Amino acid sequence: MLFNSLDFAIFLPIVFTLYWFVFSKKVSHQNFVIFISSYIFYGFWDWRFLTLIFFSSLVDFYSGIKIDKAKTKFKRKLFLSLSLFSNLGLLAFFKYYNFFLDSFSDSFQFFGYSINADRLSIVLPVGISFYTFQTLSYSIDVYNKKIHHTNNFLAFLSFVSFFPQLVAGPIERASNLLPQFFYKRVFNYDKAVSGIQLIVWGFFKKMVIADNASIIVNGIFENYQNQSFESLLLGAFLFSFQIYGDFSGYSDIAIGVARLFNFDLMTNFKFPYLSKNIGEFWKRWHISLSTWFRDYLYIPLGGSKGSLNTSIRNVFIVFLVSGFWHGANWTFVFWGLIHAMFYIPLFISIKKGTEKDSTNKFRVFNIFSTFILVMFSWIIFRSESISDSILYIKRILTFKSGDSFFTSTSKYLVITGVCFLSILFTVLVEIYNQKKERVEVYFKSVFLIFLCLIIAFFGAIKNHSDFIYFQF
């Protein structure tokens, strides 16, 4: 079920009514509503994969108990391995099986051999990368004795499948979200109002910026060989805001919906395009994933405690794995590598203590140059293959002439104009809120009506597209 669908518009008020008016007396009743509605939410996409979520939940619930109760380190490790193998195994099979097979076959062909690679027709379960990481965090945290196991299976099932963030995050930590399922939730007016504000703002970013931009971006990237460098630059610029509007929009809606049920989810984006360097960008972009990798990969690898070379190696590993997490394509790995290369010089200067604090004089320049680096890296992310992305960038840097997709019809020109105006509006709103030292936007309720009308009359409602991060 998509947030921007009629199904969800009917689903949400029904769940809200049942949760607050029918099953509000006991925490177990509230959890039951969350659990059932989450499974219905996910089942709308493909009910068969509900067994996967259930299996994943069951394994981690069981592992958590066993890890916590184990008396020897060996047993603790054994049950942690059970959790890791089953979760990562599912992920590897559904997401990477064909990719590994193709890469294996290609590498043989490179050396002049040919092997028969039988690809499987595997459907990627929506959100598998998100919920497996969420359940894994539980087992690892119990192993690291950061939290204790739970015996409340219903609460655990609800934690893993919590519908607002089930398919595209934020990837919650058990230490933050799970305890919220142990206590009866009481309706909080202020939180619900802020939730509505975030939902509307999320829909604005998704439907007005991302979905409109996707029309132009798709047209440019599909025929990039014929496009002029100006058109290609526009494609890269709009994709930067498409992916931001799409993903941060989803996160805002998820956090907003959770607040309606009096749940707090972590902030996933903090105005990332206002970052002054790549390091800051990664502290503001997809925070739930970058902190996940920091806590469960970077720090266990040794973090920045060892020698400079070891630390650099650790940074590279994290960026490469992070890229690979996004999808079974070398473009994502390459994208991660590029970001590692952008980040390493900054990392070295921080490590050596030579990093200069940027003054206000260069602040705008730093923000602009960071955005340009990020924008060019998105070309790699969006392209079908690495060679496509290199050709795309080459056409820009050599000022190639060619067609301009966005001017090919008056409709596309108007859509481009709508994109620019809405991006400008978003950037101004974010600058204002950052100056007020907020981590999320805030509006007066009356302004929401204006925003709703903007979404209705300028959003891509008929030509809406799926959330990009669903495929991850």
Next chain:
Amino acid sequence: MKKFIKKIIIYLSITLLLGNLIGFTANYFLSKSQFYKSSFLVNAFNKGEKFDYFIVGSSRGLTTLNTNLIDQKLNLKGVNLSMDDTDLKTQFLMIKHFFNSGFSSKYLILTLDESHFKSTSLNLGNNDYRFSPFIRREYVKNHFDEYEKNTLGIISNANVNPFFNYSYYNFELFLPAALSVIKPNFRNKFDAKGNYSYPNSGVKLLFEKNNAIKQKITNPLVKEIKEFLKTKKCKLIIYVAPYFNKEYVFDTHKINYQIINHTNILNDDLKYFYDATHVNNEGRNLCSKLFSVNFISLIKK
């Protein structure tokens, strides 16, 4: 909780109210414009105006026959009401719209596409929304009631709730309506007589020798159109525009339709084609001239 729900209901109601206010305003301006063919017909010509003929069809009707040329050659008065990406039932709606708007004509030239020789889909057409400024008219409302499958009845209910319609089709309806406020006489890719042509760009199509296909026109909708025209004292002439690499032959004795068959009139000469199903400007000029000859001979019969 009470306060929250109250606030939600109030804000939703205000949004719906303002949205509908904007929707009704947009509808008014679009209905007074010449942006789409449906409002062009109503606003560009005087009510009660009599035409010798009018052309209805899809993009093939729009780009194959030039009424300027035909009128000049035959000293007649015609208008091209064809709309791109429309099927026969939308074209029937245009025919009804023509007569119900107070116009009359001696002949209807129905440009029939091969996909409608036998039947027509019962789903709402891609460009049917262009009639929504006239949703208050009974025949338009009936059309949407019959074919719109959407559970919300986005266009069907636009007479009472235009907000959803102008929101769903915002780039197709709302922005043209906004443009119509400033430029009410702006036409969306057609001239003052409703014509449009594709450029003489080069086209690469592979020629394969094919035999002519014998074809019958059995679509019940064509019969229905003919019956309807009878009541309006208008005669039906079916025109089949050229196809590249395809020829249809119609048995005119078994069917009671007058047909001008141009399926292979251009002898698959690429210089007249824009693509396999559309002629270019040069092709349009030739087809219009040849059509004039066929048309006058039918009129004189």
